[in-house]
Amino acid sequence: MATSRRAWVVWGVGLVAYIVAVLHRTSFGVSGLDASARFGISASVLASFVVLQLLVYAGLQVPVGVLLDQIGPRRLLIIGAAIMAAGQVVLAAAGSVPVAMGGRVLVGAGDAMTFVSVLRLVAAWFPSGRVPVMTQLTGLIGQLGQVLSAVPFVAVLHQFGWPVAYTSAASMSVLVVVLAVAAIRDAPDVRAVPIRTGVWGGAGRDLVTAWKHPGTRLGLWSHYSTGFAGIVFAMMWGFPFIVAGQGRSQALAGTLLTLMVLAGGVAGPVLGVLVTRHPLRRSWLVLGVVVANAAAWTLVIVWPGQAPIWTLVLLVLSLSLSGPGSMVAFDFARTFNPPNRLGTATGIVNVGGFTAALITILGVGIVLDIRTGGASTYELDDFRIALCVHYLIWVSGLVGILRARRLVRRRMAEHGVVVPPIREVIERRRRHRRSQT
């Protein structure tokens, strides 16, 4: 299947929808100080907005995935954009914490519908060999939304104030609705992807079948183990750790976070190409990302006293693999499930990283609170202990990956596909190379 011009247009509009979703997702974080002043709230209440939003996002992934298989990506994307626009309008007008939280719930709900819809469009419109790279590019370019919230959104906020900033963010989603209505179709040949509009009876069965396939669970555990570390660092604890824990400047913290996004821009396409070239070795890519993340954090955590800058650079370079690594998980969902169950399977996979991030953000916060007795004056040693929550996720994730991988390989062997152990492959290649010299 060749890629048509229409495919690029559909992907382009889907991508704009995802960029705008990431803009909405991150807009509250960048207006934290203004939010504190506007609603008179403390840092912990502010953090609870992030937690609530992640909770709604993660909690809706499975129902949204099921819905995607029923109504198709075009409609779901449009509904998601409309809900996010409503959420940002509510926030623009909010004068109290409960109303503002209601706005964030709507944003989290609409956001939950966007990424899975775009991935479904990618799978439907692009040849399968191109899907891993297009998936990586989608995840990668989507993060531009974070830049849009950090720069133009903050500029409008400070120039024209809270209501104007949030209303203009809402208007971006109205634009997405218009573009999606005009340009998006579920698939090149709608009959090629059976969207079972109105057939809800099979949804529960699909959910069970998708879950029962070990390939879906391999995706879930892969997303869980790789995706969370980057989210935790970027959305919550990276900045405070560098500034309050490591005693570095805010400028350096900002530079390191930017470096993480830029390095992710290189890592994403590289991982996409590796997945295309070595589809039977995807789990090793995932395991490599987990080991790289854990090793870099361990180095920084055990370093006596303030860690040198090069270790912090190494940490953010390693964490830049987190987002792209988690995209490999969606490839498991895609290749182990038929198109009519892909939304459900993608939703299940996407629960992983966001749930793990939620647990870690809360866990680190709780340990910090216990250590400091609730005062928000954190020392390096407090962070050292609190950040160990990461290991719980890595260990449980690795167990999940290895168990699901064993079941996947057993199932593949039943269908005549035997994946030779990596040691055997390396040895075979070494012997082959020796015989040629």
Ligand SMILES: N[C@@H](Cc1c[nH]cn1)C(=O)NCC(=O)O
């Ligand atoms: N892994 C992320 C996206 C990503 C890719 N590269 C950096 N981040 C993911 O799972 N995204 C889902 C979403 O809704 O953003």
